[in-house]
Amino acid sequence: MSTADMMTVDGRGLEHPEPLERVLAALEQLQPGQCLRFLIHRQPFPLYDILNRHQYRYETRAVDGGFEILIAKP
Amino acid sequence: MITTGLSLEQAPPFDVPLRFFLTAPWFLVLAALLLLWQGPAVFASRWLPVTLALTHLLTVGFMAQVMVGALLQMLPVVVGVVVPRPRLTAALIHVPLTLGALVLPLAFLSGRPGWFHPAMGLLGFGFGVALTAILIALWRAPVANSTVVALRCALGALLVTLGLGLALGVYWCCGLGLPVIVLTHVHTAWGLLGWTVLLVVGVAYQVVPMLQMTPPYPGWFMRGFAPLMAALLLAWSVLALVGAEGMMKWVGAALAVGIASFAGVTGYLLTRRRRRIGDPTLGYWWIGMTSLLAGALLWWATLLIPALAQQPHIELLLGVLSIFGFAVAVINGMLYKIVPFLAWFHLQAQLLGRAKTPHMKQLLPEKPIRQQWWSCLATLLLLLAAVFHPAVLIYPAALSLGVTGMWLGVNLLGVWRYYRRVLDAGMATESLARS
Numbered sequence: 001m002s003t004a005d006m007m008t009v010d011g012r013g014l015e016h017p018e019p020l021e022r023v024l025a026a027l028e029q030l031q032p033g034q035c036l037r038f039l040i041h042r043q044p045f046p047l048y049d050i051l052n053r054h055q056y057r058y059e060t061r062a063v064d065g066g067f068e069i070l071i072a073k074p
Numbered sequence: 075m076i077t078t079g080l081s082l083e084q085a086p087p088f089d090v091p092l093r094f095f096l097t098a099p100w101f102l103v104l105a106a107l108l109l110l111w112q113g114p115a116v117f118a119s120r121w122l123p124v125t126l127a128l129t130h131l132l133t134v135g136f137m138a139q140v141m142v143g144a145l146l147q148m149l150p151v152v153v154g155v156v157v158p159r160p161r162l163t164a165a166l167i168h169v170p171l172t173l174g175a176l177v178l179p180l181a182f183l184s185g186r187p188g189w190f191h192p193a194m195g196l197l198g199f200g201f202g203v204a205l206t207a208i209l210i211a212l213w214r215a216p217v218a219n220s221t222v223v224a225l226r227c228a229l230g231a232l233l234v235t236l237g238l239g240l241a242l243g244v245y246w247c248c249g250l251g252l253p254v255i256v257l258t259h260v261h262t263a264w265g266l267l268g269w270t271v272l273l274v275v276g277v278a279y280q281v282v283p284m285l286q287m288t289p290p291y292p293g294w295f296m297r298g299f300a301p302l303m304a305a306l307l308l309a310w311s312v313l314a315l316v317g318a319e320g321m322m323k324w325v326g327a328a329l330a331v332g333i334a335s336f337a338g339v340t341g342y343l344l345t346r347r348r349r350r351i352g353d354p355t356l357g358y359w360w361i362g363m364t365s366l367l368a369g370a371l372l373w374w375a376t377l378l379i380p381a382l383a384q385q386p387h388i389e390l391l392l393g394v395l396s397i398f399g400f401a402v403a404v405i406n407g408m409l410y411k412i413v414p415f416l417a418w419f420h421l422q423a424q425l426l427g428r429a430k431t432p433h434m435k436q437l438l439p440e441k442p443i444r445q446q447w448w449s450c451l452a453t454l455l456l457l458l459a460a461v462f463h464p465a466v467l468i469y470p471a472a473l474s475l476g477v478t479g480m481w482l483g484v485n486l487l488g489v490w491r492y493y494r495r496v497l498d499a500g501m502a503t504e505s506l507a508r509s
Binding site for chain 2: 013015016021027028045046049050053054
């Protein structure tokens, strides 16, 4: 995937619930075929809940003591 | 997909925890009314029926109500397990718990043994359902992290507290021959030091670093603290029941040092938070941890200095510090984090991409949180002073308690009403767009 198709939101170290606010704002901008990369210092369970409810596709990997979540539109 | 073994099930509906959170503050108001009605007599001794009525309005009506509601909410998010049939389970806990928290003080106040039957039935059923649902969920938890371990210890302590409470209820209603003084001490210790402190400990491991932006608790502390405290509490109780007072004193001193260390570690972490300007709920943690530390040190001192234990005010001071100063203040602060976040989260979950949702700070601005904090602090100081001068200060303390409880209740109701308004408007916009 080229970098043009990838949006990144870095929520590491931000105060709760700013990471979630930022990633949800970015989700609204996400185009079909684009991928949202979300970096976060803890497992974002509330986000998974919202992604599941709205049928987004996503994948989580543990990276550098935190997590990387790749999200695509349904 | 890697999910580190945690479930991604949906969080329970908003009304599941909310019904507990919106009910609880009004028990503070009821406690204030009781204080106003009975006046200085309430602080004459901890053993008076009216004092026991006041205690249970605070511990069952306010504290346990919020703690159970918060557990039903937290389990899926923190532990990764879901309580089955969440709406039905919540109703089966909330209704009897609320009625029981009203009937038990009436039983103490009326002095009629017959009132203890419905009180025991309601509280036994409500807590029984809560314990069954939450313990099953906790034992099925896919990960046994420090929070899960602390929650298991706290729930075990609630089971002991409930069992002893029911036994004492049998004493009050049927005059069953029981060592009632010792059982009351053990019941109180498991309720406050086991259920309340260990639940706050388990929750603090998660929320203090996350919400107050502090470093995490030390790993060794998180792993060892709750099991060690539960073991000490068990040893203390056995020694109390067999009447080994000498040994009991030393185990009690170790418990007091343990509690003080939790307050100390949390206070230290709070001074090392990454944000210079504190979160509006930070002040509630400060009141809570200072009270817990003061209460633990006072208890420790009474164990080592027998003359101090003879002072008439000590037990009431310990009660005010541990129940209002620690538990009510910390829970009050936590409610201001949980309720607006859940309202915001459920709006996002339902309206994402369909309608604009407010920020969390719009749902509950910082100003009323900081303002109510002053009334919480004033109530603690007035209650402490009223222990020494009840004739003069019990009435201002009661008024302050009523104000702080009502203020909390109104602030939380405001979040719920804002949530309903935004949700209704969002849904209406969506149906218009569809048609």
